[in-house]
Each structure stands twice: as structure tokens, then as C-alpha cells.
Amino acid sequence: MTETREVIAEFVGVERHYEMGTTIVRALDGVSVRIRRGEYIAIMGRSGSGKSTMLNLLGCLDRPTAGEYVLGGKRVSELSDDELSVLRGKTIGFIFQSFNLIPQLTVLENLEVPLFYQGRVGAESRRKAEQLATRVGLDGRLDHKPMELSGGQQQRVAIARALMNDPLFLLADEATGNLDSRTEAEILSLLDELHGEGVTVVMVTHNERVARHAERTIWLRDGKVERIVENLDRVDTYTGGAHSGVAQPSVGAAGEEAR
Amino acid sequence: MISELMRIVRLGIKSLLLHKLRSFLTMLGLLFGVAAVIGMLAIGEGASFEALQRIKALGSTNIIIRSQKPPQTQESTSADVFNAVSYGLTYRDADRIASVVREAELVVQVREKPAEMRQGPYWVSSIVLGTEPEFLRVSNMRMREGRWLTPTDLVRQKNVAVLGATLAETLFPLDDPLDQTVRVDADRYRVVGVLDELGRASGSVGPPLDACMFIPLTTSRARFGDETTTTSGGSFSRERVELHEIRVRLREIDQVIPAANVLRTLIDDAHRSQNDVVITVPLELLREAEESKRLWNFMLGCMAGISLLVGGIGIMNVMLATVTERTREIGIRRALGAKKSHIVRQFVVETGVLSAIGGLAGVGVGIGFPFLIERLFGKPTITLPEHVILAFGISAAVGVAFGIYPAWRAANMDPVEALRHE
Numbered sequence: 001m002t003e004t005r006e007v008i009a010e011f012v013g014v015e016r017h018y019e020m021g022t023t024i025v026r027a028l029d030g031v032s033v034r035i036r037r038g039e040y041i042a043i044m045g046r047s048g049s050g051k052s053t054m055l056n057l058l059g060c061l062d063r064p065t066a067g068e069y070v071l072g073g074k075r076v077s078e079l080s081d082d083e084l085s086v087l088r089g090k091t092i093g094f095i096f097q098s099f100n101l102i103p104q105l106t107v108l109e110n111l112e113v114p115l116f117y118q119g120r121v122g123a124e125s126r127r128k129a130e131q132l133a134t135r136v137g138l139d140g141r142l143d144h145k146p147m148e149l150s151g152g153q154q155q156r157v158a159i160a161r162a163l164m165n166d167p168l169f170l171l172a173d174e175a176t177g178n179l180d181s182r183t184e185a186e187i188l189s190l191l192d193e194l195h196g197e198g199v200t201v202v203m204v205t206h207n208e209r210v211a212r213h214a215e216r217t218i219w220l221r222d223g224k225v226e227r228i229v230e231n232l233d234r235v236d237t238y239t240g241g242a243h244s245g246v247a248q249p250s251v252g253a254a255g256e257e258a259r
Numbered sequence: 260m261i262s263e264l265m266r267i268v269r270l271g272i273k274s275l276l277l278h279k280l281r282s283f284l285t286m287l288g289l290l291f292g293v294a295a296v297i298g299m300l301a302i303g304e305g306a307s308f309e310a311l312q313r314i315k316a317l318g319s320t321n322i323i324i325r326s327q328k329p330p331q332t333q334e335s336t337s338a339d340v341f342n343a344v345s346y347g348l349t350y351r352d353a354d355r356i357a358s359v360v361r362e363a364e365l366v367v368q369v370r371e372k373p374a375e376m377r378q379g380p381y382w383v384s385s386i387v388l389g390t391e392p393e394f395l396r397v398s399n400m401r402m403r404e405g406r407w408l409t410p411t412d413l414v415r416q417k418n419v420a421v422l423g424a425t426l427a428e429t430l431f432p433l434d435d436p437l438d439q440t441v442r443v444d445a446d447r448y449r450v451v452g453v454l455d456e457l458g459r460a461s462g463s464v465g466p467p468l469d470a471c472m473f474i475p476l477t478t479s480r481a482r483f484g485d486e487t488t489t490t491s492g493g494s495f496s497r498e499r500v501e502l503h504e505i506r507v508r509l510r511e512i513d514q515v516i517p518a519a520n521v522l523r524t525l526i527d528d529a530h531r532s533q534n535d536v537v538i539t540v541p542l543e544l545l546r547e548a549e550e551s552k553r554l555w556n557f558m559l560g561c562m563a564g565i566s567l568l569v570g571g572i573g574i575m576n577v578m579l580a581t582v583t584e585r586t587r588e589i590g591i592r593r594a595l596g597a598k599k600s601h602i603v604r605q606f607v608v609e610t611g612v613l614s615a616i617g618g619l620a621g622v623g624v625g626i627g628f629p630f631l632i633e634r635l636f637g638k639p640t641i642t643l644p645e646h647v648i649l650a651f652g653i654s655a656a657v658g659v660a661f662g663i664y665p666a667w668r669a670a671n672m673d674p675v676e677a678l679r680h681e
Contacts, residue, residue: 061594061674082598089596100591100678104277105270117596121263165596 005036008168008200009058014067016053016223027053029223030067035169035202040195042211042231043204045220052173054220055204059171060088072168089117093162097174099154101146107133107157108142114164125164132160136190152183159190169200176210188213189237196238213237264608271609278581285577286617288570289654293621294628296563296650297642301629303559305640307552314548316457317541318399320364322507322519323464324348324356324526326500329535343486343497346535352526353505359525360507362514365393369465369504370479372487376472377442378430385426387443388471389479397506398468405437405452413475420448421473424456429470441472446482448474464539465504515542563650570617571657578610578665589669590677599670606666607659614658618651625650 016028028050035041045051056062057069060076063084069076072091079087094100101110111129115121133142136156146154155175162170172191176184192213195201203214211217212235219226275282317323326347350368357366370389375382395407403424412419420441427436427450436450457469487498507522509515519540526536582589589602626647629640 056675059594061678082600085593085596085598085601088594092594094594096678100587100594102588102591104273109270113592114595116263116266117592117598117601119263121266161595 005038007034008037008072009035010068010070011057012068012070014057014064014069016050016057016062017065026223028057028064031220031223031225032067033218033225033228035200037168038195038198038200039169040201040213040215041203042214042217043202043220044206044208044211044217045226046206048222049220050223051204051206051220053223055171055173058202059092059094060084085117089114090165091168093165093167093170095155095158095162095170095172095175097177099146099151099158099178101154101157101161103146106143106145107138107149110146110157111142111161111164114161118165128164129160132163133157135163136160150183151179152186155179155183155187156190159187159194163194163199169202170194172201172203172205174205174207175203176207177205184210188235192236192238196236267605267608268612271605271612274581274585274609275613281577282613285573285613286620288573289567289614289617289658290621290624292563292566292570293618293650293654294624295566296559296653297622297625297647298628298632299559299562300556300646300650301625301640301642302632302638303552303555304643304646305629305633305638307548307555308641309639310548311545311552314541314544316399317464317539317544318397318508319542319545320509320512320515321397321541322509322515322522323539323541324352324505324507324522325465325537325539326503327535327537328498329533343499345499346533347500348502348505348536350501352529353502355525355529356505356507356522360509360518360521362509362511362518363507364510365397365506365508367391367393367397367506367508368476368502369394369506370476370483370501371466371503372479372483373489374443376426376430378439381430381432383426383429383470385470385472386466387479387483388466388468388473389476389483390473391476394473394506397508400457400468401455403453403455404435405450407452408473408475413477416477416481417475418446418448418478419451419474421452421454422450423454423467423469423471423473425467425469426472427453443472444482448472512542515540519543563653567653567657570614570654571661574610574614574658575661575665578606578662579668581609582606582665582669585669586672586677586680589672590674590680593672593674594678602670603663603666606669607662610662610666611655611659614655614662618654618658621654622647622651 011031011033014028014031015026018025018027031050031054043051043054053062057064060071063077071087074087076084076087102113105113108126108129111132112121112125115125115128130142133139136159138153138156138160141149141153146157149157159170170191175191176187179187188210191201191203201214203210205211212231212233215231215234217229217231219229329346353366353368357363360366368391372387372389373384374387375384376387390408391413392408392410395402405421407421408419411417422430422436422441430436430441431439436453439450440447441450442448454469485499485501487500489496489498507518509518519538523538526538530536592602626642629642632638633640
């Protein structure tokens with residue numbers, strides 16, 4: 001991997017402690033990691049290893065107890081709640097295991113939510129939502145409610161929603177955990193494609209088969225980084241599969257260049 | 260900004276439609292609150308308007324002094340049979356009032372005589388009211404046709420009569436009463452005029468004027484004398500009453516209360532506290548009625564407040580349930596960049612929409628309700644626009660006020676916990 005790529009997010013000795021009654025649980029205990037632009041990273045570990053805590057910190061949903069998290073040049077621990085919300089809204093694209101679409105809203109409205117909170121409503125956000133819906137293969141379903149879609153389709157909506165704000169990186173939490181193996185393959189292939197187009201992807205998973213799509217795997221154990229592995233036998237449906245060489249209209253990549 | 264708010268409102272309605280029944284029931288709370296406020300105020304306003312109209316019809320610069328049978332002579336013993344019971348106002352009283360109460364613009368004497376009036380095949384028992392020309396002014400009545408009693412009628416003790424509206428209707432259902440004759444006992448009276456109807460204001464103090472026949476005071480005295488013999492249940496009693504009523508009109512409204520006090524002293528002196536005279540001061544009644552109206556409105560206000568409070572608590576209850584239920588949605592929104600203020604706004608707008616729709620429906624029902632009351636019970640109602648605005652305003656304020664706490668709770672959820680919520 002070229003180490004010349006820009007660092008977009010960095011953990012420096014990050015600790016996160018929880019008080020459980022009288023005992024203090026060190027969910028993260030001195031983690032230092034760098035995420036560079038265009039990387040595809042998997043965070044792995046058993047349950048209780050600190051994966052979820054790391055995800056919450058990476059996604060600015062939580063703040064470190066000690067250490068420093070620098071995201072897009074900003075020190076997260078110094079930000080107010082509102083500033084943190086704004087930073088989160090502008091830099092992170094969340095993809096959840098259970099899709100987390102808002103049930104009463106249509107696909108289009110769900111896609112518009114991230115831009116709405118940045119005060120960007122109207123034709124621009126609509127156009128962008130339509131573009132991204134096409135990009136993830138959801139043509140003609142903009143007026144459907146989430147419940148009318150299959151799991152795979154819902155996750156595609158979620159991925160499109162995560163891309164709406166041109167995030168610094170996609171943050172996927174067991175993105176395929178609720179899907180059957182065929183749909184899992186489709187979603188992973190979509191992520192591979194997006195990565196191929198220049199989108200940075202960070203996924204948290206306990207599934208090695210899924211993690212093999214990433215370039216690097218960060219193994220956590222007891223709140224510490226156990227090892228970082230370069231995936232030499234990486235599965236990449238974008239460069240190695242049938243999709244290779246096919247030029248896709250790449251909104252994500254365009255967004256990256258624009259920045 | 261506007262389009263953003265429109266969007267929040269639209270999405271708020273969408274969220275409310277998720278639970279149609281629940282939203283509807285919540286709205287009902289406010290609907291009935293608002294409708295009750297408007298309806299009750301309309302009924303209260305109608306009732307007090309009627310009372311105030313009746314009092315105003317007596318004239319706010321008037322003082323009405325009436326004779327009444329004193330309580331101790333009401334059980335007449337057999338010894339009294341041949342002696343007439345004498346009580347009430349006298350001609351001397353009238354003179355004294357006229358000379359003592361200098362502020363009086365008019366002092367009008369009234370004599371009442373219960374009698375049977377006949378005209379052709381029609382007859383009716385009513386009251387012959389002997390009075391002076393100024394009575395028309397102090398009683399606030401208007402002529403419908405013909406003329407009123409004149410000074411000449413009094414001087415000449417003419418047998419002329421002016422009929423109250425309903426009396427004219429009873430005695431002359433088909434013909435024009437003018438210049439026709441009405442018979443009372445052996446005497447004939449020529450009808451010279453007919454009065455306009457007083458309606459509800461007729462007879463709040465004294466006889467119902469719409470049903471009376473008016474003749475000159477002097478004629479009344481000459482024809483009927485001062486003694487009245489009434490026969491009831493086999494026994495008969497004789498009463499001697501010179502005047503049944505004296506109406507005093509003052510020039511200025513400020514003079515009413517002092518003049519009333521003077522009159523009370525004067526009457527007490529002259530009648531040695533026999534309790535045979537009642538003084539009615541419409542202005543005092545008016546003040547009392549207004550005071551009781553204020554009290555009534557205040558009570559209604561409290562009740563309205565309570566019913567809207569209950570509605571508000573209902574809203575808060577539902578919104579707290581909604582917030583709990585939508586914890587995950589709140590987590591998602593926070594993850595997608597919503598600030599706390601965005602979440603607060605979202606839920607306050609939802610509550611606002613809920614209470615606004617409930618309030619508007621309540622206004623509709625509240626305006627319709629008095630109509631129904633008027634139709635079914637014939638009670639007058641008055642719906643004032645300010646009451647409608649007040650009721651709606653309170654409901655909207657209550658809705659928003661009670662929506663703030665649930666919204667605040669929603670906004671202060673930990674996003675991590677919220678996202679984990681099932």
C-alpha cells in the first residue's frame with residue numbers, strides 16, 4: 001500500500017472507559033490507527049474486543065475518555081455536541097446491520113435526510129438522491145416505503161444514503177449481518193465497486209469471509225490492537241471480477257475529486 | 260427556511276399518520292377542550308346578554324319605586340274585612356320625591372288595576388295601567404301606530420287607551436285597533452295608539468307592559484278609585500293603594516346611586532319602615548349582573564383551563580410514548596447529522612401540528628355547538644370571535660408547552676444507546 005495517501009482520520013492512543021458500578025471497563029485501551037483516503041479497512045475481533053466502541057468513536061457518536069481522535073483535521077474531543085453533529089453529518093456515511101431506514105419516509109425522503117440536516121433541501125438534494133439511487137441499482141423505487149423493499153434493497157438505500165453527504169469514509173457496521181449469502185455477495189460487491197471508484201470504506205465485522213474484501217484488517221482484542229494484517233488474498237469483485245474495466249458513472253468518486 | 264419548515268410539518272403529519280387512531284384520540288382531548296370553552300362562553304355570553312338587556316330596558320338612569328303589600332298584613336283577619344288595608348306609595352310621596360330629588364328629570368306616577376278587557380267576542384284579564392305622558396320616555400317604549408297619551412288626555416280625564424303589543428294582538432286579531440273601543444267594566448275606551456313590542460325586557464320589574472292597557476292617570480283614578488276589592492277563595496279583601504309605582508329618571512348616570520340613597524331615606528321616613536315599598540335601581544342590578552358575569556367568565560376560564568390542561572397531559576403522554584417508540588429513529592437522525600435542536604424542533608412541530616388540528620376541529624365543533632343549543636333549547640347564545648381565538652390560542656400553547664418536555668427527552672438521548680434500541 002502506498003503510504004503517501006492523505007490521512008483522513010487518526011486514533012492516537014485512544015481510550016474509552018465505561019463505569020460499571022464500581023469497576024471501570026476499558027473498552028478501548030490505547031488504540032492508535034490511521035485511516036487514509038481510499039483505503040478499505042476491516043475491523044475485526046470477537047465480541048467484547050472493543051469493535052463497537054471503536055465504531056462509535058470513529059462515527060463521532062461517542063468521545064474518547066483519553067487519547068485523541070482527529071477527523072478531517074479536527075480534534076473530536078474539543079468539539080461541542082452541535083459541532084460534533086455537524087462534523088458527523090458532513091464526514092461520516094453510516095451503514096448499519098439493520099439498515100436503519102426511517103419507516104414512515106419514502107426511499108427518496110430517507111436519502112434526503114443527511115442533506116436536510118445540513119440545510120440543503122430542494123432540487124439539489126433530490127437530484128443527488130436520484131443519481132445515487134440509480135448508482136446503487138434502485139431505479140424507480142424512490143417512492144416506495146422501506147417495508148416494501150427486500151433486505152438487500154434496503155441496504156442499497158442505506159448505502160446510497162451514506163453517500164449523500166460525500167463522506168470522508170463509509171462506516172459499515174456488520175453491513176451484511178442481516179442478509180442471506182447471495183445478497184451479502186451483492187452488497188459486498190457494491191462496496192468493492194465504490195471502493196474501486198475511490199470511496200474510503202471502514203467496516204466492522206466478525207465475519208472473516210466479509211473482511212477478506214478489505215485491503216487491511218485491524219484485529220482488536222481486549223480493547224487493544226492485536227495485529228494489523230494486509231489482505232494479500234483479498235477478494236475484489238471490482239478489479240478482479242466481471243465488473244473490471246466497466247466504467248460506471250461514479251458519483252462517489254466525483255465527490256472525492258471535487259473535495 | 261419556509262420550505263424547510265413546510266417539510267418538517269409535512270413529515271410531522273406523516274409521522275402522526277403512522278398511528279392514526281392514537282393521534283386522533285389525542286386530538287379529541289383538545290377538540291373537546293376547545294369546543295367546551297367556546298360553547299360554554301357562548302352560552303354564558305348569551306345568558307348574561309339577555310339579563311343585561313332586560314336591565315338596560317329598565318333604563319340605567321331610572322329608579323323604580325314600587326308599592327308592595329307589607330308582610331304583616333298579608334294574613335288578613337276577619338276584623339279587617341270592613342276596613343281597607345292601606346299601604347304603598349301615595350300622591351304625597353310623588354310630590355315629595357319631585358321636590359327633594361332635584362336631579363330628577365322625570366317623576367312618573369303609575370296606577371295599576373287588574374281588570375277584564377273586552378272587545379267584541381274577545382276578552383282577556385290583564386292590567387289597566389294609569390299613567391302620565393312621560394311614562395313612554397322612562398319605560399323606553401316606542402309607538403307602533405297612533406299616538407301616546409297627551410297632557411290634554413289627563414286634564415280632561417279622557418277615556419282613551421294605548422294598547423301593549425300582545426294585548427292589541429289578543430283583542431284585535433283581525434282588525435286595526437285604532438279608533439276601536441275596548442270595554443272595561445261598564446266603561447268604553449277609544450284606542451288611540453298601539454305600542455311596539457318590548458319582548459324579553461317586558462315585565463322584569465312590575466307588570467308585563469306588552470300585555471297592559473295604558474290610560475291617563477286621572478282617568479284611572481276617576482274610574483277605579485283608590486280602593487280595590489279582590490275576592491279569592493270565598494273571602495274578600497279591600498286594599499287602598501294610591502300609587503303602585505313611581506318611576507324616577509335622572510339626568511346623569513352619576514346621580515343614580517346618590518339619588519337612590521336619598522330616596523331610600525325619604526321612603527323609610529315617610530313609611531316608618533313599614534316595608535311596603537321596594538326600590539329597584541337598574542344601575543345597581545346592572546353592576547351586579549356585570550360582576551356576576553365576570554365571576555362566571557372567570558369560572559368558565561378555570562374550567563376551560565382544566566379541560567385544556569387535561570388535553571395537554573394527554574398530548575404529553577402520547578408524545579412520551581412516541582418518543583420512546585421512535586428512539587431508534589432519533590438515533591438514526593443523530594447519526595446522520597441531526598443536532599439536538601433539530602430533534603427538538605421535529606417533535607415540537609409534531610405536537611404543534613397535533614394540537615393545531617385538534618384545536619381547529621374544536622373551533623368547528625365549538626361554533627356549531629351553540630347553534631344546536633339555540634335550536635334545541637331556545638337559549639340565546641353569542642359566540643364572540645375573541646373567545647374563539649382565545650380557545651384556539653390556549654390549546655395551541657398548551658400543545659406546544661406539553662410537547663417540549665418529550666422533545667427535550669428525545670434530543671438528549673445518547674445516540675449510541677438510541678441506535679441500539681430495539
